[in-house]
Amino acid sequence: MADTASDTLVRKSKSKDVISGGHLVAKALKNEGVDTIFTLCGGHIIDIYDGCLDEGIRIIDVRHEQVAAHAADGYARQTGKLGCVVTTAGPGCTNAMTGIATAFRSESPVLHIGGQGAMSQHRMGSLQDLPHVDIMAPITKFSAGVRSTERIADMISMAARECFNGAPGPSYLEIPRDVLDREISAGTARIPAAGRYRASTKSIGDPADIEKLAELLVNSERPAVLLGTQVWTCRGHQAAIGLARELDIPLYMNGSARGVLPPGDPHYFNRTRRMAFDLADVIVIVGTPFDFRMGYGRRLGKDATVVQIDMDYRTVGKNRDISLGLAGDPGAILKAVSDTISKSPARGAEKRRQWMEKLRAEEEAKSEKLMPLFLSGNAPIHPYRVAWEINEFLTEDTIYIGDGGDVVTISAQAVQPRTPGHWMDPGALGSLGVGTGFSLAAKLAHPQKEVLCYYGDGAFAMTAFDMETANRFNAPYIAVIGNNSAMNQIRYGQMAKYGEQRGNVGNKLGDVPFEEFGRMLGGHGEAVREPKEIGPALRRAREAVKKDGKCAVVNIWVDPNEYAPGTKAQTMYK
Numbered sequence: 421m422a423d424t425a426s427d428t429l430v431r432k433s434k435s436k437d438v439i440s441g442g443h444l445v446a447k448a449l450k451n452e453g454v455d456t457i458f459t460l461c462g463g464h465i466i467d468i469y470d471g472c473l474d475e476g477i478r479i480i481d482v483r484h485e486q487v488a489a490h491a492a493d494g495y496a497r498q499t500g501k502l503g504c505v506v507t508t509a510g511p512g513c514t515n516a517m518t519g520i521a522t523a524f525r526s527e528s529p530v531l532h533i534g535g536q537g538a539m540s541q542h543r544m545g546s547l548q549d550l551p552h553v554d555i556m557a558p559i560t561k562f563s564a565g566v567r568s569t570e571r572i573a574d575m576i577s578m579a580a581r582e583c584f585n586g587a588p589g590p591s592y593l594e595i596p597r598d599v600l601d602r603e604i605s606a607g608t609a610r611i612p613a614a615g616r617y618r619a620s621t622k623s624i625g626d627p628a629d630i631e632k633l634a635e636l637l638v639n640s641e642r643p644a645v646l647l648g649t650q651v652w653t654c655r656g657h658q659a660a661i662g663l664a665r666e667l668d669i670p671l672y673m674n675g676s677a678r679g680v681l682p683p684g685d686p687h688y689f690n691r692t693r694r695m696a697f698d699l700a701d702v703i704v705i706v707g708t709p710f711d712f713r714m715g716y717g718r719r720l721g722k723d724a725t726v727v728q729i730d731m732d733y734r735t736v737g738k739n740r741d742i743s744l745g746l747a748g749d750p751g752a753i754l755k756a757v758s759d760t761i762s763k764s765p766a767r768g769a770e771k772r773r774q775w776m777e778k779l780r781a782e783e784e785a786k787s788e789k790l791m792p793l794f795l796s797g798n799a800p801i802h803p804y805r806v807a808w809e810i811n812e813f814l815t816e817d818t819i820y821i822g823d824g825g826d827v828v829t830i831s832a833q834a835v836q837p838r839t840p841g842h843w844m845d846p847g848a849l850g851s852l853g854v855g856t857g858f859s860l861a862a863k864l865a866h867p868q869k870e871v872l873c874y875y876g877d878g879a880f881a882m883t884a885f886d887m888e889t890a891n892r893f894n895a896p897y898i899a900v901i902g903n904n905s906a907m908n909q910i911r912y913g914q915m916a917k918y919g920e921q922r923g924n925v926g927n928k929l930g931d932v933p934f935e936e937f938g939r940m941l942g943g944h945g946e947a948v949r950e951p952k953e954i955g956p957a958l959r960r961a962r963e964a965v966k967k968d969g970k971c972a973v974v975n976i977w978v979d980p981n982e983y984a985p986g987t988k989a990q991t992m993y994k
Contacts, residue, residue: 437607441569441600442467444609445533446475448573451614452531452580454504456480456495456864458488458857460515462508464535464548464597480864480893482857485512487886489519490857493528496588497676497844497858498819498865500655502580503530509537510548513555518851521559523590526675526847527653527731529583530590531576532556536565538598556592561585565594569602570609577612584621586747587732588653621654621731623748624756632744633727633753634760636702637667641771644696648708649675649847650731656751657840660706661687663758668772670696670779674708675847679837682816690836691786692779700724707731707750710739711848712992729753794834800979801951803827806902807834809954810874813962814838817869819862821845823855824876825909827902829984831874850992853882855899860886863895870962871897878907878929887971888941896943896971898961904980905929912983913990938973945973 439447445468449457456478459465472479482488488505496503503523507516513534523530534556537546557563562582566575572595579591624630637643647660657680664671664687672693673680681688689696697703697720704727710717717740720726727744728736736745746753794808807830814820816838822828822845837843844862846854855873863871875884880901890896907927915923938945944964948957954976961972986992 437605438603439606439609440467440471440603441572441595442469443471443474444569444572444611445576445595445600446471446477447611448576449477449504450475451573451612452576453501453614454531457504457506458482458491458495458861459506460485460488460508460512462512462535462548464508464537465506465533465600467600468506468533480860480889482860482886482889484883484886485515486519486853487857487860487883487889489516489530489532490522490854490883491861492530492532493519493523493526494844494854494858494861495865496523496528496530497653498841498862500653502583503528504533505530506533507535508548509535509552510550512548513550513552517556517559518853519857520556520590520592522847522849522851522854524559525849527587527589527649529588531579531583532560532590532592533576534592534594535600536594536596539567539596540598552594553592559590560592561589562591564592565596566599569599569604572599573609573611581618584618587650587730587735621749622752624752625746625748627756629744629746630753630756630760633704633746634757634764636725636727636744637663637669637704637757638761638764638767640702641768642700642775643667643669643702643704643772644672644700645669645704645706646672646674646693646708647677647680647706649677650707651680651750652676652841653707654731654749654751656749656754659751659755659758663754663761666758666761668769668776670776672696674713675845676841676843677707678843679840682838683836686776689779689783692782694719695782696779697721697724702727704729706754709735712994713848715991715994716740790833797951798979799950800977801949801954803830803902803904803978803982804834805951806900806954806976806978807831807874809951809958810872810900811835813955813958814872815870818842819844819866819869819871821855821858821862821871821873823858823873824852824879824902825850825907826984826987827874827876827879829909829986833984852876852879855879856883856886856890859897859899860890860893860895863890863897864893867895872900873897874900874902876908877901877903877905877932877934880934881932884937887937891941891943891970894969896965896969898958898965899938899971899973900958901934901973901975902978903932903934903975904978905931906980908980908983909987912987916990934975935973938971941971943968943970943972945975948974948976
């Protein structure tokens with residue numbers, strides 16, 4: 421017997437009292453402030469998509485899960501909110517692992533939701549079954565499985581909280597297919613209300629330590645402050661700038677803190693860090709660990725008073741003894757220090773002014789020494805010339821992304837972003853292939869801004885097909901490739917150790933006309949072989965992106981026998 425109109429209305433009214441696991445996921449994500457998920461489809465997770473459509477959450481589907489994870493990481497970095505990647509079981513999860521591990525080492529808050537075979541098929545050999553929770557545990561702050569539909573939203577809130585516990589990081593949550601697809605009475609599911617269960621993370625730690633740090637800085641004659649990624653993560657850059665202005669302190673920046681001050685600012689320094697660390701009487705390290713990038717702390721002067729501020733208690737004093745450690749929010753701590761200083765008379769101002777002048781003179785001398793490389797007219801093109809031309813091309817609205825080995829190292833010598841949050845790089849894991857996901861995410865987060873990614877040719881080839889995803893979702897960017905047909909950072913070390921004949925094994929790549937790739941995807945592409953053509957090619961790419969709404973590729977052939985100083989010294993291994 422056919423349904424009557426009244427029967428249909430009864431079913432619809434009943435459906436309001438019933439909710440599926442996928443729809444619970446979407447409701448919970450919305451409560452966490454998630455407006456976009458990055459994903460690659462799979463049968464285990466499709467009910468999440470249905471829920472996201474109902475909740476107005478944007479679904480960005482990519483061609484490889486590594487890109488989805490990098491994009492979720494990039495979206496978190498750009499927005500300051502929780503990034504979210506959703507993958508199917510088995511290879512969906514393992515393909516995303518590099519992106520999650522990158523977020524882990526970079527302290528980026530990313531929630532990874534993964535599928536799993538039905539609980540009713542546990543240990544029966546279901547499709548794509550793997551022990552995901554165990555696999556993901558070492559590279560996340562929280563890794564767990566959901567065992568009942570009623571707990572889905574509650575477990576998502578639990579995983580999200582861990583993403584912001586201390587220093588941010590990723591969490592993994594596995595949801596079996598039958599748990600996700602099951603429909604339950606809406607009243608039996610706990611859905612934590614938006615913003616009603618989070619504690620404040622803006623801790624300043626022990627107030628007595630705030631006073632100690634204020635006293636150290638007020639009495640210092642040669643202070644130096646290094647701002648790391650956490651300063652941008654917690655959006656504490658204005659507090660850092662305020663403290664520098666108040667006491668005339670030189671600021672150095674690494675990681676995502678690059679761009680906190682624009683080039684030309686009187687407190688912006690970037691070429692004299694070693695000199696400052698050798699001669700400073702007080703060094704304050706804010707939001708960056710004593711890892712290989714800091715020589716495990718050995719690059720700080722032995723006689724200096726060293727202060728470390730970090731969101732993670734475990735990082736403070738790791739690898740190097742310090743004079744004072746503060747665990748808490750870097751922005752809140754620096755603001756509290758500044759407020760304390762403003763209540764006491766300033767001392768040592770003239771000495772600090774002279775210190776700043778000394779550093780500035782050395783900055784100018786070092787910049788002058790680099791100019792022949794930056795302006796090199798050599799062909800093949802010197803990689804320093806590429807970085808210089810990119811820096812000249814940047815505007816206040818350009819987000820710069822580096823993806824590669826020497827590409828990132830050389831960029832740090834030349835590229836100076838004009839605005840906070842406008843620098844992105846692979847971070848401490850050194851992952852190649854981050855650029856495409858980062859670029860996609862940056863453009864989606866800030867559609868009004870220009871995004872430029874400078875790739876090494878090895879890095880570009882890893883994830884470039886998701887440029888099509890960027891085009892498909894109206895998120896075009898400029899892709900610049902420093903093409904030397906090699907994995908050159910590794911190549912140098914091999915040749916130095918084994919000689920040229922054996923040193924070229926496993927790192928030489930083919931000559932690929934990557935400009936054709938941009939054209940193949942319906943956008944702009946051109947090759948550059950002369951240094952004088954770099955600037956005009958970049959400008960043509962900018963105009964093409966604006967006009968066509970597609971990604972543009974500028975393939976620059978660079979000298980394969982030029983390397984970054986850090987590569988020659990093999991500092992990454994020391």
